[in-house]
Amino acid sequence: MQFLSKTLTAITCAVLLCSASAFAQYKLPQSHDKQHSELLASQKPMAADIKVSNVLRYMSELQKTALPDEEEVFGDYWASSGVNPYAGVTIPETKDIDVSGYVHPISGRVTSAFGYRPRFGRIHRGIDLSLKIGDTVRVAFDGKIRLTKFERRGYGYYVVVRHTNGMETVYGHLSKFLVKPNQIVKAGDPIALGGNTGRSSGPHLHFETRYLGLAINPTELIDFENGVTIKDTYSFNKQQVEKSNVRKTAKKRYASRRKSTASRRKTASKK
Secondary structure, eight states, X not given: OHHHHHHHHHHHHHHHHHHHHHHXXXXXXXXXHHHHHHHHHHHHHHHHHHHHHXXXXXXXXXXXXXXXXXXXXXXXXXXXXXXXXXXXXXXXXXXXXXXXXXXXXXXXXXXXXXXXXXXXXXXXXXXXXXXXXXXXXXXXXXXXXXXXXXXXXXXXXXXXEEETTSEEEEXXXXXXXXXXXXXXXXXXXXXXXXXXXXXXXXXXXXXXXEETTEEEOGGGTEETTTTEESSSEEEEEHHHHHHHTOSHHHXXXXXXXXXXXXXXXXXXXXX
């Protein structure tokens, strides 16, 4: 009988222990959910850190391909009333310039080329494009309007735009401005109406491309027949560009031509 009592007691204890164990196992999912929630909560700051890290990395990569700083492009040599504000600036020997965003200012044909004009005894520092008075003139690249001005014996009404690629373009002999100084413009935006103002023999657009004040022959970078750039990148060469802006060679050529013509006339008169 005592043995039976001890056996029953052992069985009862075993049942109670199993019940307790089962109860503990039953409660485990709730405890697990709590631990899981705590774990997720502790991970939120880490996720935020990862997001910030991704943004910083993205910004760093963006800076490598970004356009030049606005202060750098539009800050220096800005306050000027002339076409060339870069007096005394050091011009690099070479420079690759991004011209991929070009938009044709006007659809007219080239009527006068870049270079020395014997008739006027000066260099034509741009090209002339045909148009009708009132035709819309558009900006060639993204940039900021630096100057809108009138010059009676020269450009007439003209606009100078500084671009994010470091270049400047000049638009002359206009009839009306459609922009104001310090206005931001995108390539293709209307900036003026074509005209026949200033030193002009007929309606046309005088168009210049400059880098740090040095006039570049626009046909060196633009195919005007098709209205596109020759390449996406223009390789500026200081020595070559400066040579195209010097009168001496052209003057000598013109003087030689005149001398030759005079000699032929003299020979013909003797006959």
